[in-house]
Amino acid sequence: EAGVTQSPRYAVLQEGQAVSFWCDPISGHDTLYWYQQPRDQGPQLLVYFRDEAVIDNSQLPSDRFSAVRPKGTNSTLKIQSAKQGDTATYLCASSFRGGAEQFFGPGTRLTVL
């Protein structure tokens, strides 16, 4: 069974540029999470979905961040006008029926210069 996949694995941007991250959860998992992990810190929840519906996006940092999951399968996290403070690894995870155990992808490591 394939795990959670994410792309790209790495991204380097100048401040002000936009970037999108893509996540494909484990097949059949209806709940999808996005976490931000700054260097030397633990992951912090940004947003999560049940199917295509947003359950909680209260932790998205600002209007510069948006996330969608239009068909309840793959998801895209987008940062408009990136800032140096957005430098972090962005992790995607999925679970079955909102179960407690989450399965993580390898992450996208973002550097904003």
Next chain:
Amino acid sequence: AQSVTQPDARVTVSEGASLQLRCKYSYFGTPYLFWYVQYPRQGLQLLLKYYPGDPVVQGVNGFEAEFSKSNSSFHLRKASVHWSDWAVYFCAVSIHQGGRALIFGTGTTVSVSP
């Protein structure tokens, strides 16, 4: 507010020695608790999980953890550390918010000396 505290940012142990990593949680409710490991440039891998029941849970690669409600703790242990255990370890609590999100601690980096 819910939180997880890992008081040790870094631990160095000799190969073959025992290891204990501390985790304290704050959560009003029945906690579901997890330990994840993160190897360099990789995502998080589940070591073990606690669902309400037996307080001692076994995980992969010889790891085990013990839940204590009275101490609000979920400490991780391993009897004999291998060099391949060099990694960052995260404790997390699952909170119910219309689904189940994870709140993570700041992590403990384990270094293994020969």
